[in-house]
Amino acid sequence: MLSVNELKSRTYEERMEDVYRELPIRTSEWTNYNASDPGITILENITAFEALQGAEIVTLSYRARMALLKMAGFLPHRGKCSKVLLSSDHLTEPVTLKAGERFHLGDLTFETNREMVVGGVRISGIFTHDGKDFKDVGYCLDKEISVPARVFGESPRVGNSIYFMIEGDPTSQKEIILYVRAQDNKHRNRTEDRTEHIFADVEWECFTENGFEKINVRDYTGAFLSSGEIRISLPLSRMATYGDAPIGGYCVRATLTRAEYDMVPRITNVFGFLFEVLQKDTQAFSQTFNRNDRIPVSSPIGTEVYYLVFGKEKKGSSYRRYELVASPGQRGRYVTYDDTHDGRVTFTFDEEEFGYAPMKCKECVRVIIYSEEVMRRYNVGKVVGYDDQEIEIPGRNIVHESFFLIARRKDEDGYIYDFVRPEKKGNGALYYHLLEGEGKIIIEDPGDFIDADLFMGSMAITMGSRGNISPGSDVQIERKDVPQGFYNPGAGTGGSFRETLDEVKDRFVSDMRVPYRAVTAGDYEEIVKTTPGLCIRKARAFTESDNNMIKVVVMPDSDEKFPKLSRIYTQKIEERIKARRLLTSQFAVIKPAYAAVGVKCTVYVKRHFTDCRAQIEERIRSRVDYINTEHNFGERLRFEDVFYAIQELDCVEYVYDLSLHSENNKLAQMKEYDIYPRFDCLCYPGEINIELVTSDK
Numbered sequence: 001m002l003s004v005n006e007l008k009s010r011t012y013e014e015r016m017e018d019v020y021r022e023l024p025i026r027t028s029e030w031t032n033y034n035a036s037d038p039g040i041t042i043l044e045n046i047t048a049f050e051a052l053q054g055a056e057i058v059t060l061s062y063r064a065r066m067a068l069l070k071m072a073g074f075l076p077h078r079g080k081c082s083k084v085l086l087s088s089d090h091l092t093e094p095v096t097l098k099a100g101e102r103f104h105l106g107d108l109t110f111e112t113n114r115e116m117v118v119g120g121v122r123i124s125g126i127f128t129h130d131g132k133d134f135k136d137v138g139y140c141l142d143k144e145i146s147v148p149a150r151v152f153g154e155s156p157r158v159g160n161s162i163y164f165m166i167e168g169d170p171t172s173q174k175e176i177i178l179y180v181r182a183q184d185n186k187h188r189n190r191t192e193d194r195t196e197h198i199f200a201d202v203e204w205e206c207f208t209e210n211g212f213e214k215i216n217v218r219d220y221t222g223a224f225l226s227s228g229e230i231r232i233s234l235p236l237s238r239m240a241t242y243g244d245a246p247i248g249g250y251c252v253r254a255t256l257t258r259a260e261y262d263m264v265p266r267i268t269n270v271f272g273f274l275f276e277v278l279q280k281d282t283q284a285f286s287q288t289f290n291r292n293d294r295i296p297v298s299s300p301i302g303t304e305v306y307y308l309v310f311g312k313e314k315k316g317s318s319y320r321r322y323e324l325v326a327s328p329g330q331r332g333r334y335v336t337y338d339d340t341h342d343g344r345v346t347f348t349f350d351e352e353e354f355g356y357a358p359m360k361c362k363e364c365v366r367v368i369i370y371s372e373e374v375m376r377r378y379n380v381g382k383v384v385g386y387d388d389q390e391i392e393i394p395g396r397n398i399v400h401e402s403f404f405l406i407a408r409r410k411d412e413d414g415y416i417y418d419f420v421r422p423e424k425k426g427n428g429a430l431y432y433h434l435l436e437g438e439g440k441i442i443i444e445d446p447g448d449f450i451d452a453d454l455f456m457g458s459m460a461i462t463m464g465s466r467g468n469i470s471p472g473s474d475v476q477i478e479r480k481d482v483p484q485g486f487y488n489p490g491a492g493t494g495g496s497f498r499e500t501l502d503e504v505k506d507r508f509v510s511d512m513r514v515p516y517r518a519v520t521a522g523d524y525e526e527i528v529k530t531t532p533g534l535c536i537r538k539a540r541a542f543t544e545s546d547n548n549m550i551k552v553v554v555m556p557d558s559d560e561k562f563p564k565l566s567r568i569y570t571q572k573i574e575e576r577i578k579a580r581r582l583l584t585s586q587f588a589v590i591k592p593a594y595a596a597v598g599v600k601c602t603v604y605v606k607r608h609f610t611d612c613r614a615q616i617e618e619r620i621r622s623r624v625d626y627i628n629t630e631h632n633f634g635e636r637l638r639f640e641d642v643f644y645a646i647q648e649l650d651c652v653e654y655v656y657d658l659s660l661h662s663e664n665n666k667l668a669q670m671k672e673y674d675i676y677p678r679f680d681c682l683c684y685p686g687e688i689n690i691e692l693v694t695s696d697k
Contacts, residue, residue, distance in 0.1 A: 012051045019043050063388060063444055065501065066433075074508050078400045079436050081460075082279040082467025082495025084110060085179055085229060086475055087271055090485040091119025094172060100285065100300025102478045103277055103486065108463055110277040110475060111300070121168035123178075123272035125247045128153065129161040134246050137162075140270045143472075143489070148183050148266035151224055156200070156259040162224075164272070166250035171239055176232040176252070177276065179489045180221050181269040187557040191533040194220045194228070198533040198568060201258040207251040208237040215252075222533070223256075224265040227490065229274075260568055262535060262558050271489035277475075279467030279495055280399050283371045284378075286419075286458040288363040292349055299343040299369050306375045308368040309335050309347055310417055311358030318409075318416035319366060320356075328353040333414075366419065368406075368457060380405065380441075380454040383430065389443040395459055396439035397497055402460040403434055405441070408453040419457055420449075437498035467495035518580045524552050524587075531576050534569060538592075540633040542679055550587040552577070553633050553680040562627070562684075565591040595667035596686030597624050597637060597675055601646065602657040604695045609651035616652070616690055619645050624660075626682040637683055639673035653695040663687070 023030055033040060069075055086103070088095075094117050103110040123141060127134045130153050137149040152160040170176060191198070200223035205212040213235050220228035232252060242251035282301050289295050292311070299305050310319035311333075322335040324347075333356045338346045347367065351357035358364040370378060377394040404421040407430055422434035422441070428448035432441045446452075469492045476484050499507070515523040524541035535557035543550055554573060556563050573589050581587060599620050605612040622629065623642045639660060646655050660675055662668040663686045668677040677683055 010051070010054065012048055015047045015051055016044065019047060063442075069504060072508060074504055074511075076499040076501070076504050077496065079397060079462060079464060079498040080494050080496050081399055081462045082465075082469070082492040084277050084279065084467070084469060084475070084488050084492040085177060085271075085274040085490055086277055086486040086488055087274055088118040088486065089122045089271075089273065090483060090487075094118070094120035095482055097275070098298065098300070100282060102300065103475045104478065105469060105473055105475045108279055108467060108469070109281040110279050110467075111282060111460075112275070112277055116174070116275055117172045118273070118275050121166060121170045121173065121273050123164055123270065124167035124249055125163075125165040125245070126270060127163045127165070127245055129163060129253075131159050134163070136246065140267060141272075143269060143271070143487070146181075146268040148268050150264055151267055152256055152259070152265060154264065156256060156261055156264060158256050158259050160259070161253050161255040163245055164252045164254075164270075165242075165245055165247055166252065166272075168250075169239070170234065170250055170273075173234065173273070176234065176272070177274040178230040178232070179271040179274055180224060180227060180230060180267050181271075181489065182221065182224060182227045183266040183268060184226050185263060185535050185557060187535040187537055188226065189530055189532050189534055189536075191222065196533065197223045198572070199223065199225065199259075199261045200256055202254045203257050204232065204252065204254050206232075206235060206253075207240055207242040208235060209240045210237055212253070213237055223261075224267055225261070225263065229490070260566065262556060262566060262569070264559060269489065271487075274489070279469075279492065280402070280460040280462045282402065282460040283374045283395065284456050284459040285369040286404070287367045287369075289365040289367070290360070290362055292358045292360045292364050295347040295349075295365055295367065297345045297347065297367050297369070299345070301369060301371055303341060303343045304372055305343075306370045306372070307337070307345065307347075308370070310366045310368070311335075311349070311356075312361065312364045313356070313359055315359065315361050318418050321415065321417055322349070322356075322358075331355045370456070374456055374459065378456040380456060383407070383443060383446050383449050383452045383454065385446045385450040387444075389446075390440055391443070391454065392440045393459075394439075394456065395461055396437065397462055397464060398434065398436035398439070399460040399462050400434060400436050400498075402458055403436070404457040405432075406455040406457045407449050408455065409449065409451075418449075435498070437500065462495065462497075464497035465495045468492040516580060517582070518577060518585070519582065523580075524550065524577070527576060527580055528552055528554055528573055528589075531572050534572055536569075537563075538632055538682070540679070542634075548586060550581075550585055551590055551680075552587060553590050553592055555592040555627070555633075555682065562594045563592070565589070590680055592633065593667050593678060593681040594627070595677055595681050595683055596663040597668065597683045598661045598663055598686040598688070599624065599642070600657075600659045600661075600689045601655060602691040602693065603646060603655050604653040604693045605651050606653050606695055612651045612692055613690055615649055616646055616692075617688055619649060620688055620690075621685045624683055624685045626677075627684050631682070633682060634677050634679040637668075637675035637677070656693065 096117050097112050099112060099115050101112040125138045126140055128137055128151055139145050139147055140149050151162045195218055202223050204215050204217040206215050215235055216233040218231040239250050241248055285301055309322045311322055312319050320333055322333045324337050325334045334354045336348045349357040374394060380393055381391045404419050407418045407420050408415050420430045422432055425431055430447050430449040431445040432443040434441055471489055471491050473488050475486045515526050518524045518527055521541040525539045528539040529536050537557040538555040541552045554565055556569055570589050577587055603616060623645045643655055643658050646652060662670055662675055667681045668675050
């Protein structure tokens, strides 16, 4: 059977060559192969139809491809703007940033997504409190220093607190955003919910006129275990200054109400009073207004822009376009404008003067602002009405949420305009898909919009993963009246382009290779190691055939010399296995055991080496230590591995004598010269006796 690729790639000429080769084999009576022969004409028509059919087989519409992917549970991920947090500590006075305020780093553009007040407020001090005394950890505010601070002490317990002292009145801030840089553990798995706290609970409060009041906080650090942001919503009560800390000021504190940490949280830096910008470059911007007289508009995309103004003359109706005029004196749908040439324009409607004006209702006026580049190509095309009509648009890597088209139709009173977003269903609606990466739309259902003209409405461009900038950059604002020096303490996150079909296929294949159902020992081990939120260094699964039991021994990564399996670890692992095991399978999660292995050796060393003993001991420890190396549970410790590890050292002439012995025969036994740990046991170096003999060579 021919594959799909063969059906597509074979041309009409190649197929006719096969026909001519087959004819003499099929019959010897057919001798006229000229085009004038009716039989040849019939074969040519059939072959041409076969070629067209082969091409059609592999030509799937966008709708069909999406339906097939959806059946498999996979759809392309949309492109996303990178999110970056910027510090305003260098601003001594508050500054109001409007929505769409633009910042730059090289050729990357960043924009605010709402109006906000920044600057004039900063963190002046950080103190930890253990219930008795304050300890100053304010050095975490210095971005040039990375000394880890144990914010809840050497042994965190319930009641320990951290105080953030604030200079300046923060009441003008709707939300306080902090960024905490912590000593992250490379073995810790990401949680599925970034705000989930597995090992501790923190109660956040701020000091007000009524004392300390609880506040709502979204903590993405796992209670200071990982680097991330902390978003603090201030209360309705007015904040007051707090005087019981070593320094005075406004105060926000975090207190442990549960402390079961697997590792002591250590933070190196704290950055306060940040604000959020998104990496995107808006090229066509839309604003709506609920008034119908004087409309002030401020352009977020520069001064060299073009305006289109639309008004709604009946509630629930489509919009009408109003032409711009500098002064009154004519009848029709006109609007006067006053341009100050600094990106600000005021539009004025006058029904008495012009005879037309929008009615006063919700979103009765819409103003579209175009950059020059988009305005040149803002006419997209016409809705023809055939299935899956494709239309190119002037831009690639478009921010999906920012995009809509303007559809123009004609009625008895002129043109009407509708603003149509992608994939919005409704009775008679224009339903289309936006392929933001490719810069095109696919109209699935034209609805009542056949023969409608399409124009660009709103559009922003993103640079995808390039927007995930590294921390420590100096981002510049476009405004000249605001001091420069906006610093990003954390890396940009979330930036990506829309997935291509090939990338979706690769993701599907990759996902199929990740074990979900626990069947083999390797499945159990992988499922345990990837438990969200946990730090797991080693895991081994094995079967006890006598009682049909699967046992999984797990060693977490912790600050302890001999890591133990805590209640939280056992609970989380058991929950994960229960959701993935076969119904008839029984399992148990068991804690690790540790057995010391003693080593005794006599080694001849070369002259002129002064640190022979240290080198030999270090090499022995690296081979015997199963806790801090890649050796797994129950793995045999080979005599020859230790012997040759010592023998290979430059300072060693030869190993004269070597012996290994287990210091706990219940956990690890010696057979011949090797050590055999129990299935749940890890070896570690015990007593090491080294006798050195200097060689004559």
